[in-house]
Amino acid sequence: MTGSTVLQARGLSMLYGGERALVRAVDEVDLNVPAGQSLAVMGPSGCGKSTLLYLLGGLQRPTDGEVWLADRRIDTMSERALARLRRDSLGFVFQSFHLMDELTAVENVELAALLAGQSPGRARKRAMYLLDRVGLADRARHLPSALSGGQRQRVAIARALSNEPLVVLADEPTGNLDSAATLDVLRLFEELRTAGQTLVVVTHDPRIAAVADRVIAMRDGAFVDDVASAATGTLYDGRR
Amino acid sequence: MQDVVLAMLAKEPAHGYELRSRLRAALGPLGEAMNAGQIYVTLTRLGKAGLVTSQRAEGLPDRPERRVYVLTPEGQQRVATWLAEVNWPKPDLAEFHLKLVAAATARLADPVTLVDAQRREVLRRLRDAQRAALDRSMDPVAGLLLEGVVLRLRADLEWLEACERLWAQHDPTGRKAGA
Ligand SMILES: Nc1ncnc2c1ncn2[C@@H]1O[C@H](COP(=O)(O)OP(=O)(O)OP(=O)(O)O)[C@@H](O)[C@H]1O
Ligand SMILES: [Mg+2]
Numbered sequence: 001m002t003g004s005t006v007l008q009a010r011g012l013s014m015l016y017g018g019e020r021a022l023v024r025a026v027d028e029v030d031l032n033v034p035a036g037q038s039l040a041v042m043g044p045s046g047c048g049k050s051t052l053l054y055l056l057g058g059l060q061r062p063t064d065g066e067v068w069l070a071d072r073r074i075d076t077m078s079e080r081a082l083a084r085l086r087r088d089s090l091g092f093v094f095q096s097f098h099l100m101d102e103l104t105a106v107e108n109v110e111l112a113a114l115l116a117g118q119s120p121g122r123a124r125k126r127a128m129y130l131l132d133r134v135g136l137a138d139r140a141r142h143l144p145s146a147l148s149g150g151q152r153q154r155v156a157i158a159r160a161l162s163n164e165p166l167v168v169l170a171d172e173p174t175g176n177l178d179s180a181a182t183l184d185v186l187r188l189f190e191e192l193r194t195a196g197q198t199l200v201v202v203t204h205d206p207r208i209a210a211v212a213d214r215v216i217a218m219r220d221g222a223f224v225d226d227v228a229s230a231a232t233g234t235l236y237d238g239r240r
Numbered sequence: 241m242q243d244v245v246l247a248m249l250a251k252e253p254a255h256g257y258e259l260r261s262r263l264r265a266a267l268g269p270l271g272e273a274m275n276a277g278q279i280y281v282t283l284t285r286l287g288k289a290g291l292v293t294s295q296r297a298e299g300l301p302d303r304p305e306r307r308v309y310v311l312t313p314e315g316q317q318r319v320a321t322w323l324a325e326v327n328w329p330k331p332d333l334a335e336f337h338l339k340l341v342a343a344a345t346a347r348l349a350d351p352v353t354l355v356d357a358q359r360r361e362v363l364r365r366l367r368d369a370q371r372a373a374l375d376r377s378m379d380p381v382a383g384l385l386l387e388g389v390v391l392r393l394r395a396d397l398e399w400l401e402a403c404e405r406l407w408a409q410h411d412p413t414g415r416k417a418g419a
Contacts, residue, residue, distance in 0.1 A: 044401060179387075187374050206397050207390070209363055210370030217359075227360060 005068075006198050007033040007056060007167050012065035014051050014221075025051040027221035028065070033167070033200060038193040040209055041202045043218035049202035050171050052218070056200065057090055057169045058082045070166060087116060091160030093170035097152045099144040099159075106131060106140040109159045116163070130158035134188055150181025157188055161197075168192065170201040174208065186211055243322040245282045246291060246311065250319050253310040255297065256280055268382020269372040270389070283309055291315035331396065340403060344410060351407035359400045366393040 014026040025048040033039055041049055054060035056067060058074045067075045074085060086092075099108050110127035114120065131140050134154040144152050153173060160168050173189075174182040182205070189211040192199055201208050202218075209215050217225035248259050260279045264271035286292045292315050294307040311319070336358065343349040372378070373386040 183374065186370070187376075190371075190374055206363055206366050206394060207370045209367040210374065212367075215363065215367075217356075225356060225360070227363075 003035040005032050006035045006070060007031070007200065008066075008068040009056060010066045010068075012052070012055055012062050012067060014048070014055060014060070015063045024048075024221045026055060026062070029221075029223060031056075031216075031223075033198060035198055036196040038189070038197075038199040038211060038213045039201070039216065040212035040214070041200070041216045041218050041223075042204065042206060042209070045204065047218045048221040049204075049218060051221075053169050053171050053200065053202045056167075057092060058086055059092075087112060088163055089166045091163065091165035091168040093153070093156050093160050093168065093173045095172035095175035097144070097149075097156045097176075099152055099156060101144055104141050104143055105136060105147065105155045105158075108144070108155055109162055112159065112162050126162060127158070130161055131155070133161075133191075134158045135184075148181060149177050150184045153177060153181070153185050154188060157185070161192075167198045167200060170199070170203075172203050172205070173201060174203065174205050182207060241278065241282050242286060242291075243318070245279065246286065246315055246319050247322065249292065249309055249311050250316065253308045255306055255308055256283060259283075259309070265379070266381065266385075268379055268385060269375075270382070270385060286315070291318055331392070333399070337403075340407060344407065351410070352404055355400055355404045355407060359397065359404075362393055362396050362400065366390060366397065369393060 009029055009031040012026055012029040012031070013024070016023040016025055027048075029052065041052065043049055051060065055062050055075070058067070058069075058077070062075055065075070066073055069085065069089060072085070074082060077085065092098075100111070103111065106124065106127045109130055110120075110123040113123035113126060128137065128140060131137050134157055136151060136154055136158070139147060139151060139155075144155070147155065153176075157168075157173075160170075170189075174185050177185060186207060189199065189201070189208070193211050193213065201212070213228065215225075215227050216223050217227075244263070245259060248254070248262050254262070256279050257276070260274070260276055263279070264274060267274070283292065283294070287294060291312055292309050293312055294309045297306045297308050340351040340354060343354055344351045369386050369389045373383060373390060378386070
């Protein structure tokens with residue numbers, strides 16, 4: 001289900017601080033994400049996962065290297081062009097959901113489309129479709145405060161899908177969730193994976209590997225392992 | 241395995257194939273790789289130990305090897321003892337730990353490389369168990385077992401991270417990170 005490269009990084013670096021206390025949050029990372037791939041980047045706290053994701057999503061500018069989305073170089077784009085690109089081509093999911101508290105679930109999902117100038121009727125229709133897709137059609141008129149953590153995250157995922165993004169970028173999407181809610185979110189990611197949605201998740205949670213085609217291990221800003229998720233079953237390990 | 245097969249016979253006498261399907265149902269996806277041979281080998285051993293007896297099943301002239309297995313009183317006693325026993329299966333972390341120590345002290349291998357290989361394997365298992373657990377059609381009883389497997393593998397991964405942190409510092413050559 002994978003095709004041409006959608007997201008690419010070359011020699012991507014992000015340094016913080018001065019000469020005294022230099023932190024190489026991302027250290028010359030090369031990455032190719034083919035269309036349809038579901039990629040998990042895993043590593044311990046502080047290894048640079050969030051920074052990497054922000055660089056890939058044009059939320060932050062690298063100190064060195066390049067980021068390409070489809071065939072457009074984004075790290076040198078103007079702020080305005082970047083904002084438009086994020087709105088039109090990327091979907092973001094964060095650990096703490098980032099929903100607007102005073103808007104209902106469906107209003108949160110349709111907001112981006114409305115801001116992009118879509119007609120209210122069409123935006124609502126699409127938002128309802130997406131909420132149905134994440135299993136929350138019956139919660140559409142609830143405020144986030146009336147939803148569980150897992151439900152809020154599913155609303156956030158519906159919102160991330162509202163612009164039919166080239167790539168969904170997620171930062172610790174299960175970080176604030178208990179086991180049952182994590183399962184709901186994992187199921188949803190698994191559906192996205194099988195539907196061919198290109199997906200990059202950075203996380204500390206190894207369970208995300210269950211819904212990834214590929215798992216990259218990150219340490220100290222660099223990739224140390226890159227494993228295509230094999231199809232072979234290893235459930236039964238034969239130990240007694 | 242012996243205790244499990246005995247306990248599965250405690251409710252009522254059964255054919256070997258019935259035992260196998262009971263076991264598979266209880267294990268869910270974890271039981272898929274279990275083969276019939278294991279059950280029959282176990283039943284034969286239990287017979288020799290005097291814990292089960294068997295009789296030929298009636299009315300199946302085409303499958304004369306089919307036998308119905310029954311617990312003996314000794315077998316029943318053993319089931320009762322097994323149920324009352326308190327133990328907890330433990331993965332052998334000590335062996336892996338000693339492997340790392342040996343690798344480092346004798347410079348046989350880079351312990352961090354060993355940890356990496358192990359982590360891949362554990363991660364692979366975790367992925368498979370978690371994927372199976374995502375299946376909504378899973379029987380909840382079998383799903384409970386998978387949940388336990390997932391939790392333990394997560395703990396193993398955490399421990400491997402701790403191993404990596406320590407051995408990365410101990411490694412005199414330092415860790416080389418390649419993309
Ligand atoms: N704005 C900043 N200024 C200085 N240093 C920063 C800044 N943001 C991040 N860092 C440092 O960069 C490194 C990588 O941080 P980052 O947040 O990307 O890690 P992470 O892998 O996402 O960690 P976590 O799992 O805890 O979220 C850390 O050492 C962090 O302290
Ligand atoms: Mg982070």
